[in-house]
Amino acid sequence: MSRPAVVIAWLTVLAVMGFAAVTRLSNRFNEQQKALARHLYERGLAEQQAGQPEKAVEHFRAALSYDHDNFQYQLSLARALRDTGRTGEAETYLVSLWERSPQDGAVNLALGRLAEREGQLDKTIQYYHNAIYGVWPSDPDQKRFNAWFELIDFLLRQNAKPQAQAELITLSASLPHRPELELRVADLFMRAQDYSNAFLAYQRVLQGDHGEPQALAGAGEAAFHLARYRTAARYLSAAEAQNPEDSQSAQTLEISKTILAVDPFGRGVSAGERLRRIRSIFEEGGKRIDACATSSVNPNPGTNPPAVSPLKANWLDMKKKLARLGPNGESGLADEVMDLILQIEQQTESCGATPQDQALLLLAQNRAGVEQ
């Protein structure tokens, strides 16, 4: 063999030996670095849980300096950075992670939260959707649903109700039969003011557990908003029985009962009773005007006190008409009375509303749609 060939052979052997030695050294080094990184990461996690994100950032950063490519450390650091308000740097880490794994659910969720924090609506929705349909290594369903709930919550906070309702309908269609998830969905339907879907969702929960107090209250509230006061009263009564502390349900129940008690158009109400109820409602309206007129202090500062004189004049006109009305009086006058009541309640709203007033207002608004 020629001399250069021998030299090259020797150099190759030396290089292979050197490579093997450095590989061993480097492996040992990497093991130590990884162990150190794991230790620092755990410290960071503990600090994050203890509400010390600044310290957590330092330890996550140190962990990452010893284990550069660790996905979890980068993600945790990005989250901690976001929690400390360093969104720019958090984004750098997250974007780098996203470039490595664009389908990763956790990364997309973190990016969505970051975009949400920065008020970027479109990006937020895009990243949340990526997270919902992304890859989650463990417990994927629960994490997807959580991301979905977060997105809906975000949309509702942004007052993007149609988008929130669309998400909720899709979500409820893919939801397994798990009462806690259905209850959450139902609550979100309520927040999205999609009362019919909310009512259905609560009913689904109640199919599994008839006495679930939150579902009873929710179904009652939903029925109430749908002007199904009889149904509302039934659910709310059951809810009150289950949870007497629930003041919200109690108040709604009271209004519902009041509506049912004074509704002149209710099923089975005789003509005489209808006239009596109309007159009673009418008298309540008059009292409402007087109370508001004599109120010395405007209960809602910042709003103009209502001009009650024209209302009073209308009321007096109507009183004359009503006095002439016999027990079988024309139904048109009943509608006129209800219109006047609606007008009174709306214009005196700033004087403060009792459950009775709320009931009258709702009755006047929904007189045709009230459940019979």
Next chain:
Amino acid sequence: MSMFSAPAADAPESSPLPVRKKAVAFPGTTLTEERFFLVLAVFIGIFAGLAVVCFRLSIEWTSIALLGPTPEAHTLRVLLAPALVGLLIAALVIHVFPQVRGSGVNQTKAALYIFNGYIPFRTAVGKFITAALAIGSGQSLGPEDPSLQIGASLAWALGRRMKFSREKVRLLAPVGAAAGLAAAFNAPISAVLFVIEEVIGRWSAGILGSVVLSAISSVVIVRWFLGAQPLFRIPPLTGVHPSELIAYAVLGIAGGLAAAIFASGVAYLRPRLRALPRATLYFQPALAGLIIGLIGYYGAPQIMGAGYQAMDQAMHDQFTWQMLAILAGLKILATTLSFVSGTPGGMFAPTLFIGAMLGGAVGGVERHFYPHLTGTTGTYALVGMGVLFAGFLRAPMTSVFMVLEVSGDYSIIVPVILANAFAYVIARSLQPIPIFDLLTRQDGLELPSLEEQREETILRVEDAMRPPPVPILDSAATVQEANQQIELSPESVFLVRLRPTGWGSIARDSLKRFASEGKMEMTLGSLLPPQRLPYLHPDYPLEMALRHVHQTPLVPVLSRADFLKLEGVVSSDDVLNKYQVPAT
């Protein structure tokens, strides 16, 4: 060599352009020395890469062992480690490895120009140990320059017994240096440029090939073991609006001033500390370490060591501009102290650190007063790195490419070039001698200053040539015709245009002799020897003419576009006269 160009297709046979040297078989094989050197360059890169991986691991281990995994202020180890390790380093430098002081760049350059490329292997070992201890213990120095020297020393160790020509032996050190620097920086282009710009000082295909091969192979090795990620993360960079260039120009000015202060500090303190009694040499690194430890203890541990993590943080808006300015100032102080105390370690990383902090600070101030500026702290920090590199290390080309290579973003090239140009000019006017030249002169060596060389006026053939003697004879002319043509000319030598290409010359006496010998009807072409005259082009350096004027009384200077067009001639007297007169 690089001044040669490929000959034109119709170039005369006697072209002086030895475009490719004749391949000389390497002893015992058909492999030429040139090719074997390229193969060796790959091995040099591999071994340098392996050495640098070990070096970086050693620094990490030392740092964790001495300063802890996360160096924090107000801890005793941060205060004491640099000082205590400084004592050990001093003892090692004085008694075991006396050649390892300093950064390693000058030593490599000295090896190239004075010791035929020789850097003892012991120096590499010493540099490895002492620099790892120094950087790992928190001395404000970087691993790049020592890696450069380690690479150069390894290259010598590998190539010394190969029986290369002297030219190739001298090249071993720069080839190893490029490999070492590329591995340390994880940036092969910058390393190649730096070595060519600052160590070798000239370009040629032969040099470039081996330097690039070694740099690439070392980077591959480092990335294999340590990963491909850069030393610090680059934030998303914003495009630069032309109106914002003023802001970057201001950064260039600030960087030039900072570089001059930094260089002046080193230049002032280094000889004074070295002039102190020998016994103090045992304590100088420790004292520097103690001051650095105090800085770290009282709240700025970021300045300890190479500082890449702090650079990363600076680029991601982790510090206020006030803190960035403080860190830049403290790093200048700490690095100056570490370096002048004779602690082995490099200046590259500290330079980048100072640049990043200064850039971030200047950017912060500018954005405070002009909030419409769109450049992020990261952009300013990155440009700042290049600025200090250009101003302090005086490597303008490397500084630009370094920023581009590290950032991977071409969009900031304009601000980088602008700011670097300002920094370079200002630093040069305030500190005329570049830092590495200054250090070699302080060491009593006179190495070629590449910055000075760059600006030397080059004498060219056109500066010495004169109009050709008339008449110009043609090879088809007979002796009789030629004698008639030269009858009235006072010249003694005449040029002959040969067919189809090339030039020859003939003396008046020769023509007379041919006539007396009865060759009146013979053509000049048939009488002249077949060899063509060597020729030159007007843009050739004048040294080229020196190689030929002793062979022939007149050397034709030809147009590059037309080899039959004579631009002038040069003679030995013309060349020598020109060297005695300053070029215009």
